[in-house]
Amino acid sequence: MKPSKPKVLFFDVNESLLDLKELKITVGKALNGREGLAPLWFSMLLHHSLVSTASNQFADFSQIAVATLQMVATQNNIVLHKEKAKEVIQHFQKLSPHPEVEEALALLKSAGYQLVALTNSSEKAMNAQLRNAGISSFFDAQLSVETLGTYKPHKKVYQWAAEKQGVTLNECMLIAAHGWDVAGALWAGARAAFIARPQQELYPLAPLPEIHEKNLLDIAKKLIAMG
C-alpha cells in the first residue's frame, strides 16, 4: 500500500530552500577571511535561539545572528563592529534558492499540495527572503516563529503551525535540511522529509524521517507518487 499524501507541507527556509553559501562567504570575509568559522557561528546562532526560548525570552533571529557573530569574532581576537556585523547579517535576505527548488515547488503546487513556509526568520525577513528568491508565489502561507515567540524545534511551533492551517500534526510533513528540525517535527507528531544537502546530517538520537533525498526535486517526486 502506498503511503497517503500529507495535507500540508511545511518548508524550512534557510539552507533547505535557500542556499546559505553566499552568506557564509560574507561571514568569512567579516571574520578576517576565516570562512571555517561560519559553521561555528551558525551553530551558536541556533543554540542561542533556544537559549532565549528556554528562558521564555524572544529576540529577532537577525539580532541573535548579529550577537553570536560578534561573540565568534571576540573569541577569535577579531575586531568586528556591531554596525559591520548587522550589515553582514542583512545578506540573509538576499539568498538564492538552491537550483532545483523552483521546479520542485512548481511540481508540488500543480499536484495540488498545500505549501507553507515555516521559518525561524522574522516575519519581515521571511517575506523579503522568499520575494527576493522569486519563490514567494508558491506558498499558501508564510509562517514565522516570531508570531509565536518560540524558536524551532520547540514542539509548540509545529503544533501552532498545524492549527493555523486547520489540520492535525499527523496530516503535516516538514521538509528540511536540518537534522534538529526533522527531529523536532517527528517528536511533535508530524511526518518529515530530510533534504541531505552538503554538510547536513540527521540527528542520530532522533527517529528517522520517511523520506531522505539529496535534493527537493527527488522529494517532490516521492510525494507526488503517494496515494
Place this chain on the structure above:
Amino acid sequence: MKPSKPKVLFFDVNESLLDLKELKITVGKALNGREGLAPLWFSMLLHHSLVSTASNQFADFSQIAVATLQMVATQNNIVLHKEKAKEVIQHFQKLSPHPEVEEALALLKSAGYQLVALTNSSEKAMNAQLRNAGISSFFDAQLSVETLGTYKPHKKVYQWAAEKQGVTLNECMLIAAHGWDVAGALWAGARAAFIARPQQELYPLAPLPEIHEKNLLDIAKKLIAMG
C-alpha cells in the same frame, strides 16, 4: 551599602571549574588532527541538548556528545566509528580543575558559603568528574539536570535547584564561564557571576551579571567581601 551575601552558590562544572583543554585536544586528534573543530562540536552539543529539551525528550549529555561528535566528523568527511567517539567522550570524566579552583572553593567554604554543583553532565559523570578532580568534598550538594530531565539554561533547572536547597532564586548565585548559563540564571531570577575564561563571552542580548572576573579566586574574594 555592600551587596548582601547569596545563601547558595551554584557552580557550573565543565569549563567553569574543570579545564576542557585536554578533552578538546583529544577531540581534535579523533577528528584527524583538526582541533579547530572542537568549538563547533561543543556548540553543537549544547544546541542539541536544547533540541531534546524543546521536544520534552531527554538523552544523557555524554550520548549527545557522542552523537554530535559523529555529526561533526561526517560533515567534514572524517571517518569516526561510534566506539571511538564514545572512548573520546570518556575524557569528560578525567578533567583537571583550573589552577585557582581548589583555593577559591576552600576560601568560600571557610567563609561559610553553601556550595552546590549544578551541571548538564549526568549524575554519575558529575560525581566521577568532581571526585577525579579532587574537589568533591567542597560541595554540600551535587545536582545534575538528569534528575529533572531538562537541560540548562531552561529556567526550570534553576527553579528546581533553588527548591532542592530550600531557598528562593534571588537568594542564589550561579557562577559559570558560559554566557548562556549566566543569561538563563539571570532571566530565571537568580544572581550571577561570570568567569571570563579564555574564548568565553557573555551573551550580548542578556542582562549583565553583578560579578565579572577572569578567574574564580577573584570572584571568591568579591563574595567574601559582601555584607
